[in-house]
Amino acid sequence: MNDFEQCPTEGAIGLLSLLITRGRLAEARLDGSLAAAGLTFVKWRALDALIKSETAxxxxxxxxxxxxxxxxxTQLVDKLEAEGIVRRVPDPGDRRGTLVELTGAGRGLHKAGRDALENATRQLFASFxxxxMASLRRLLILL
Amino acid sequence: MNDFEQCPTEGAIGLLSLLITRGRLAEARLDGSLAAAGLTFVKWRALDALIKSETAxxxxxxxxxxxxxxxxxTQLVDKLEAEGIVRRVPDPGDRRGTLVELTGAGRGLHKAGRDALENATRQLFASFxxxxMASLRRLLILL
DNA sequence: CATTTATAATTCAATAGTGTACTATTAACT
DNA sequence: AGTTAATAGTACACTATTGAATTATAAATG
Known part of the structure; x- marks a missing residue:
């Protein structure tokens, strides 16, 4: 009995149901792979966005x-900051603004997280x- | 600027990121379409499971x-029961057990929900x- | 220049989902 | 039968996410 049979399988509603449950499943797996590093996928995505952005x-x-x-x-950055992973700095050009930047520890954690994720990802996509993978990407973008 | 560009786009991790965010997006849309009926997609899936199951x-x-x-x-059924959508009845064959069954109102709500969902679904899959759709289903099942 | 409107971030209350611990009951095994 | 192990459901504390209200600052406009 695989998970597929536990979802409504008929028609477009069933397909969305499948998409939603598979998305949740994937996130749970990725969270599991990151737990040892004290990360979640959402946290890692934040680090990844910070590391990739040109400007603060x-x-x-x-x-x-x-x-x-x-x-x-706000709350995510509160946690990351408490854990020493990121740092808030005032935006020099706008006194309302706060910029977020990675600490050294954050950079290390991003790398460790990426390694863990690449492993987990290989398992999830074992049969792809x-x-x-290209097809799945193309189809998801249509949504 | 479409949502795709807001996700990590590279490699398998990016693809999972896309899957997860698209799943969440889809769920939010479906929830929106059901809100007028006082339902969420999770609630509707419960009703759907109940209506389709042969036995209690x-x-x-x-x-x-x-x-x-x-x-x-437990908590979901608490809510549904408080709303008069389902009813708990003791399992006659196992004194530990509780069976859940739809009320008449629940049956009506399931139908109304399905109509709303079919509309929302048509919009989500407008470009499919x-x-x-068959490809997407086949790929998701592999995960 | 004064006033209105928009924006950045935060706080707070509410909701959904998870995991653990617990109670009651049933099944399994001497 | 008596003990042990498994199962059904619940209670509760905790996390993640959302949305509304709030404060401070910036931008736009008469």
Whole structure:
């Protein structure tokens, strides 16, 4: 009995159901792979966004990149800051603004997290070839 | 600037990121379409599982069908029962057990919900043809 | 310049979901 | 039968996320 049979399988609603449950499953797996490092996938995505951004990043921009609301980022950054992973610095050009930057520890954790994620990802996509992954990406973007 | 560009786009991790965010997005849309009926997609899936099951359903079985933990179902059924959508009845064959069954109101709500969902689903899959939907289903099942 | 409008971030209350511990009951095994 | 192990459901504390209200600052406009 695989998970597929536990979902409504008929029609488009069943397909969305499958998408949603598979997304949750994937997130749970990734969270599991990051737990040893004290991270979650959401936290890691925040670090990843920070490391990839050319310029220092304000909280609103970060919320956009993480597809969540500002108040969520406020609390996420609270935690990351308490853990010494990021640092808040005032935006020199806008006294309302706060910029977030990685600490050295944060940079190390991002790297460790990426390694863990690459492992977990290989397992999740064990039965995918390059074509299947490209197809999945193309289809998801259509949504 | 579409959502795709807000996700890490590289490699397998990016693809999982895309899957997770698209799943969340889809759920939010479906929840929105059901809000007028006082439902969420999770609630509707519970009703759907109940309506489709041949025999009366215990909470543990329901938890399996909804891919969540038992305590979650306890609380979900608490709410549904308070709203008059389902009813708890003792399992005649096992004094530990509780079975859940739909009320008449619940049956009506399931139908109303399905109509709302079919609408929302059509919009979400606006740019999908039959082939694309079949491909997506086939790929998600591999995960 | 004064006033209105928009924006950055935070606080707080509410909701959904998880995991652990617990109670009651059933099944399994001497 | 008596003890042990497994199972059904619940209670409760904790986390993640959201949305509304609030404060401070910036931008736009009469």
């Amino acid at each position: 990043t304000g909280l609103t921009v970060l919320a956009d990149k993480l597809n969540c609301v500002k108040s969520n980022v 070839d390059e074509d299947a | 359903t215990g909470l543990t079985v329901l938890a399996d069908k909804l891919n969540c933990v038992k305590s979650n179902v 043809d039959e082939d694309a």
